[in-house]
Amino acid sequence: MKTDPIVSPAQQTEWLRQEQAFDAERGAAGTEAPASYRLIARALREPLPVDLPADFATRVARRAETAALLDPRWERRGIAVLLGTLAVLAGAGLLLEGASWLADLQAALPSLPRILNGWTLLLLAGLAAAQLPVRRPLR
Amino acid sequence: MTNPDRVLVDAVLARRAGAFERLVADHQGLCWHIIQRLVRHPEDTRELCQEAFLRVHQYLHQFRYESTLKSWIGRVAYAVALRHLEKKQVPLVDAADDGEYDPYLQEGDGFDLESAWADAELRDHLRAAIDALPPLPRMLLTLYHLDELTIPEIVQVSGLPAGTIKSHLFRSRLRLRERLQARLGETA
Numbered sequence: 001m002k003t004d005p006i007v008s009p010a011q012q013t014e015w016l017r018q019e020q021a022f023d024a025e026r027g028a029a030g031t032e033a034p035a036s037y038r039l040i041a042r043a044l045r046e047p048l049p050v051d052l053p054a055d056f057a058t059r060v061a062r063r064a065e066t067a068a069l070l071d072p073r074w075e076r077r078g079i080a081v082l083l084g085t086l087a088v089l090a091g092a093g094l095l096l097e098g099a100s101w102l103a104d105l106q107a108a109l110p111s112l113p114r115i116l117n118g119w120t121l122l123l124l125a126g127l128a129a130a131q132l133p134v135r136r137p138l139r
Numbered sequence: 140m141t142n143p144d145r146v147l148v149d150a151v152l153a154r155r156a157g158a159f160e161r162l163v164a165d166h167q168g169l170c171w172h173i174i175q176r177l178v179r180h181p182e183d184t185r186e187l188c189q190e191a192f193l194r195v196h197q198y199l200h201q202f203r204y205e206s207t208l209k210s211w212i213g214r215v216a217y218a219v220a221l222r223h224l225e226k227k228q229v230p231l232v233d234a235a236d237d238g239e240y241d242p243y244l245q246e247g248d249g250f251d252l253e254s255a256w257a258d259a260e261l262r263d264h265l266r267a268a269i270d271a272l273p274p275l276p277r278m279l280l281t282l283y284h285l286d287e288l289t290i291p292e293i294v295q296v297s298g299l300p301a302g303t304i305k306s307h308l309f310r311s312r313l314r315l316r317e318r319l320q321a322r323l324g325e326t327a
Contacts, residue, residue: 004302006309015305018312022284035252040315042256043265044284050171051181052188057163060189064159064196 144208151199163192166209170216172286173296176278177220177231179270187223191216206295213282213296224274231275232307250323261322268318276311279304 006015021037025045053059094101147165150158170191175184194215202211224231255261269277282288282296290301297304 035248057160060192061160
């Protein structure tokens, strides 16, 4: 489509008539315009019934406020706080009980069945790694 | 003098009670006009109006006062309706609108405005002709004539160049005039 279609004198005259009709229907005094364009301008100015519920604004405001509470940014911040708290607790537990956990582990290791030798552990680790979800690059 | 848009936006961003509700109430008419003229289906229009205002609430912190709040909200509504039409594969304009157009320009009309307006059948015919226009020109005519937005304001709402908007207004008013004259010719 051409960006400015109103180039010829005839088109400019027609545009002027359309605009005069628009002005006349908006109440501009002394404006001459063809009756057909005035009729069109009048029809175009007829109110368009807004078919929304009377409490539309209240409902939408309530929904928007609820949606803001569930904003993913807040969700992400909450998860970060939770993970941070868990890390601090784990660190504190390790500091307080770490030595005794290590001693218990060392005591338990020799009694583990022979099946859990180095090669079996390696195989299990390999299988576990194969099950991890692979993150594909975004296209 | 305080910018009323800034006062309202600041109140919404500060989560003051009733502020967003007022924003919706102030602009729901324009939002309805834009979406209804593009989509037409009343149920879809209601849902899309709601979606538009939820987006306005979500992104209001990004409003930079480069346009009026009214134009910015209009732009959000336009984007929401446009995406809906794209999903439904509804064309915004007629393919014929893209071609060269050489209208037959006539001089006078030869009928009385007030008696024509009093003719309910003729008014219905005119309304039907407006409704039959493609979505984009139908919306542009409503923004220009009913909401009295200027062409630069419509540019801000639609993102279309001013020349394209002027072209749609010109051609669709010509088309309506042709239909009206054809109708008057039938009844004469």
